Amino acid sequence: MPAVKAAANWQIATQSVRGASHEQSGAPNQDAVGAQLLTEARGVVLAVADGHGDDRHARSDRGSRFAVAAGIEVVAAWMEQAATLAEADLRRSAQGLPARIVKAWRAKVEADVKADPPADRHDLEGEGVELLYGSTLVVAGIGGRFDVFLQVGDGDILSVAPDGAVKRRARGRTDLPSHLTESMCQADAVDRFRMEFVMRGRRGGDALVMLSSDGYANSFADDAAFLKVGLDLKGLLEGRGLDHVADKLAQWLTETSHEGSGDDISLALAWDASPRENRRRKRRLLARAGLSLVLLAILIPLVTWAYFPSAWNNLKPAKWPQVLASLVEKIQGRQGAGDAVQAAPEDLPPLP
Amino acid sequence: MLRERSEGQFALLRSGQRLTAETSGVDIVVEQHIAGGGQGDVYAVSMGHQRYALKWYRSEFVRQDGRLRERLRRLSRRDPPSPRFLWPIDLVTSADHPNTFGYIMPFRDSRFRDFDGVIIGAVTPSWRVVVTAALETVQEYRALHSGGWCYMDINFGNVALDPSTGEVRICDNDNADVNDAPIDVALGTPQFMAPEIMRGQARPTIATDLWSLSVLLFYALFRCHPLLGAREYACPIMDAAAERRLYGTEPVFIFDPQDASNRPVDGYHREAIFYWPIYPSFMREMFVRAFTSGIADPRHGRVLETEWRTALVRLRDAIALCPYCGTENFFDADADEAGTCWAPACRRPMPRPVCLQVGDDLVVADERVSLYPHHVNPRRRFDFATAVGDCVRHPERPELIGLRNGTPSPLKIKLADGREREVAPNQIVELQRGMQIDFGSAKAEVV
Numbered sequence: 128m129p130a131v132k133a134a135a136n137w138q139i140a141t142q143s144v145r146g147a148s149h150e151q152s153g154a155p156n157q158d159a160v161g162a163q164l165l166t167e168a169r170g171v172v173l174a175v176a177d178g179h180g181d182d183r184h185a186r187s188d189r190g191s192r193f194a195v196a197a198g199i200e201v202v203a204a205w206m207e208q209a210a211t212l213a214e215a216d217l218r219r220s221a222q223g224l225p226a227r228i229v230k231a232w233r234a235k236v237e238a239d240v241k242a243d244p245p246a247d248r249h250d251l252e253g254e255g256v257e258l259l260y261g262s263t264l265v266v267a268g269i270g271g272r273f274d275v276f277l278q279v280g281d282g283d284i285l286s287v288a289p290d291g292a293v294k295r296r297a298r299g300r301t302d303l304p305s306h307l308t309e310s311m312c313q314a315d316a317v318d319r320f321r322m323e324f325v326m327r328g329r330r331g332g333d334a335l336v337m338l339s340s341d342g343y344a345n346s347f348a349d350d351a352a353f354l355k356v357g358l359d360l361k362g363l364l365e366g367r368g369l370d371h372v373a374d375k376l377a378q379w380l381t382e383t384s385h386e387g388s389g390d391d392i393s394l395a396l397a398w399d400a401s402p403r404e405n406r407r408r409k410r411r412l413l414a415r416a417g418l419s420l421v422l423l424a425i426l427i428p429l430v431t432w433a434y435f436p437s438a439w440n441n442l443k444p445a446k447w448p449q450v451l452a453s454l455v456e457k458i459q460g461r462q463g464a465g466d467a468v469q470a471a472p473e474d475l476p477p478l479p
Numbered sequence: 480m481l482r483e484r485s486e487g488q489f490a491l492l493r494s495g496q497r498l499t500a501e502t503s504g505v506d507i508v509v510e511q512h513i514a515g516g517g518q519g520d521v522y523a524v525s526m527g528h529q530r531y532a533l534k535w536y537r538s539e540f541v542r543q544d545g546r547l548r549e550r551l552r553r554l555s556r557r558d559p560p561s562p563r564f565l566w567p568i569d570l571v572t573s574a575d576h577p578n579t580f581g582y583i584m585p586f587r588d589s590r591f592r593d594f595d596g597v598i599i600g601a602v603t604p605s606w607r608v609v610v611t612a613a614l615e616t617v618q619e620y621r622a623l624h625s626g627g628w629c630y631m632d633i634n635f636g637n638v639a640l641d642p643s644t645g646e647v648r649i650c651d652n653d654n655a656d657v658n659d660a661p662i663d664v665a666l667g668t669p670q671f672m673a674p675e676i677m678r679g680q681a682r683p684t685i686a687t688d689l690w691s692l693s694v695l696l697f698y699a700l701f702r703c704h705p706l707l708g709a710r711e712y713a714c715p716i717m718d719a720a721a722e723r724r725l726y727g728t729e730p731v732f733i734f735d736p737q738d739a740s741n742r743p744v745d746g747y748h749r750e751a752i753f754y755w756p757i758y759p760s761f762m763r764e765m766f767v768r769a770f771t772s773g774i775a776d777p778r779h780g781r782v783l784e785t786e787w788r789t790a791l792v793r794l795r796d797a798i799a800l801c802p803y804c805g806t807e808n809f810f811d812a813d814a815d816e817a818g819t820c821w822a823p824a825c826r827r828p829m830p831r832p833v834c835l836q837v838g839d840d841l842v843v844a845d846e847r848v849s850l851y852p853h854h855v856n857p858r859r860r861f862d863f864a865t866a867v868g869d870c871v872r873h874p875e876r877p878e879l880i881g882l883r884n885g886t887p888s889p890l891k892i893k894l895a896d897g898r899e900r901e902v903a904p905n906q907i908v909e910l911q912r913g914m915q916i917d918f919g920s921a922k923a924e925v926v
Contacts, residue, residue: 293715295715297747300703301707301711302704303595303598304595304598304599307595307596307599308599309599309600313600313601318749318753319749321746321747322746323746349716349718350716350721351718354716
């Protein structure tokens with residue numbers, strides 16, 4: 128079941144489907160996804176993680192779950208605390224997020240190793256036990272004043288502005304070989320985080336933020352086709368609302384995996400419902416304007432006829448030319464009488 | 480870190496299947512699937528009692544590349560440029576698969592790891608090993624090029640290294656062809672393609688190999704791409720058009736001294752910003768030349784293998800361990816002031832290391848450093864086969880460094896105060912500044 132929650136402005140939805148190739152091989156879904164609404168509508172935190180899945184990273188399905196939990200926990204706590212900081216302090220403080228996330232993830236791994244020690248058969252190749260839990264992580268903290276995007280390894284963060292401009296946030300490296308990814312399990316994971324911090328202006332920021340594991344982007348022919356998803360989703364959210372999109376997500380992602388990468392696909396999205404409120408206001412305004420026009424269209428003839436009561440007697444269509452002619456005559460007569468500087472009668476165009 | 484590979488289930492050949500080597504007619508038995516890729520799969524096979532690797536092409540690829548069979552036949556009849564090439568030995572065919580074929584090559588020992596793992600940090604060899612592997616790679620491609628061959632697709636997936644020694648193996652030699660040969664399929668990996676190939680103005684040649692080699696060396700030392708900076712960051716979509724622009728029509732080196740429009744972006748191109756300052760200026764200047772005049776003048780502006788070789792030996796000789804944290808630093812003898820350790824957790828000022836000056840060469844004397852005929856015999860440059868001396872630390876007083884005589888004859892030593900003495904083979908002498916060591920073919924001075 129898709130998870131849907133709503134705060135004052137932000138609505139969120141998450142979904143994760145097992146890849147087509149994993150269905151065949153019986154492997155579990157190694158992705159994890161999560162989202163949390165902050166208290167007092169301070170914003171939302173979204174996270175998606177993709178466990179590496181091969182034998183060297185035998186517990187990567189747990190690793191990705193821990194990554195999502197650590198990412199949400201740390202970023203949510205930071206956003207609650209940082210809500211009142213000045214911009215410069217916010218930026219400085221955000222720099223410490225990767226280290227805190229990695230620390231929280233390692234603590235979860237350590238607890239798991241204690242509770243369920245791995246068998247000796249795992250060859251750690253001289254590296255820490257974290258290797259077994261290898262996973263990527265993308266996290267987004269979206270608030271009223273600022274957004275923070277963090278990423279280690281593959282995965283994508285798309286943001287869509289109210290005007291439809293789609294951007295990639297804190298994107299991962301484009302120059303690495305396709306079968307390798309950076310990871311939470313690396314000793315220098317903290318240094319491998321890519322981060323983007325954005326202050327929201329007075330007009331607000333993005334309307335839609337979408338996080339996905341790389342199985343999604345890899346299912347598209349190219350980057351441009353993938354980026355268009357952001358725009359399509361925004362259109363659907365505006366038109367049909369979040370509940371409709373959330374209901375359909377599982378079906379869409381399963382189809383995408385089958386026809387595309389065959390990989391697990393996870394997606395988390397946050398939709399700012401307030402721009403839609405604005406649009407409703409606009410629609411209400413338009414409706415009012417339309418109604419006023421109709422009323423005017425009714426009132427003007429009424430007033431006209433009230434002003435020229437004789438017209439009431441000539442309402443039959445056959446008499447309308449005469450009615451019009453008499454009206455014109457009356458108007459001309461009044462103008463001629465009332466206005467001394469009016470042009471002489473002979474200058475007027477001939478009447479029909 | 481590895482991402483899952485699931486091609487195994489789509490393997491084209493079964494274990495136990497028998498195939499025939501074309502020239503020798505010998506039977507080959509498929510043992511197991513090792514790896515898969517776009518062109519085909521690699522299997523472990525046995526021929527007689529020996530283990531080999533077999534690359535078996537997908538029929539679509541054979542159809543696309545009309546010259547493949549002829550090229551491989553030609554390659555397999557030649558001797559490899561050096562034993563470090565996993566060179567095609569013979570073509571392999573099967574009556575069950577008439578539309579495709581494969582070739583056998585030496586089996587890659589499991590101690591070798593893909594070079595791309597180093598870039599991402601999945602394999603973490605010491606800097607000495609990385610520089611050694613870079614040096615070996617340069618030497619191997621030099622051997623290939625000097626035979627009139629062009630590799631065509633030098634990239635980080637085609638070189639494997641032993642993370643403990645830096646010994647390399649050059650894999651995927653099926654693209655290699657005589658220089659400037661006509662080609663049927665678009666060859667190359669976008670990040671490694673020379674700008675003129677990316678623009679569609681040239682075919683792969685030795686000159687374009689030199690470009691790919693310098694990109695590979697940049698990746699090895701700086702862990703990132705030399706052309707991806709602010710221009711990449713500003714690019715909303717990384718599609719074929721963007722790649723063509725960044726790598727082909729508007730390539731700008733991220734540290735181009737004349738053009739600051741493509742500098743690395745803070746927080747995004749972290750590797751470039753972090754690693755660029757740790758290298759001595761001579762090494763940075765080499766890369767500036769490779770990616771400025773190497774772009775402007777593809778025929779004459781690129782750094783040659785011999786130049787890389789000299790620079791990389793010099794770089795390896797400049798490795799000095801931080802006395803506080805043990806991190807490998809690159810000592811810059813040309814710098815005005817002593818540097819600080821680049822390890823973020825240390826950053827302490829480094830004292831000037833004890834060095835051996837032999838002619839123009841300066842070798843930092845530190846643990847695990849050896850002197851080779853290269854250093855002491857001008858007629859045996861680039862001979863690193865057997866050491867003529869090894870540097871060792873005093874077991875109780877680690878601040879003292881000594882040189883063990885690795886030659887079969889005694890070494891004549893002249894101390895700073897003018898006294899002379901001899902060091903017998905295998906004996907150690909403490910290195911003191913001002914001391915001179917006579918290797919016969921050259922004199923070294925401790926500085």
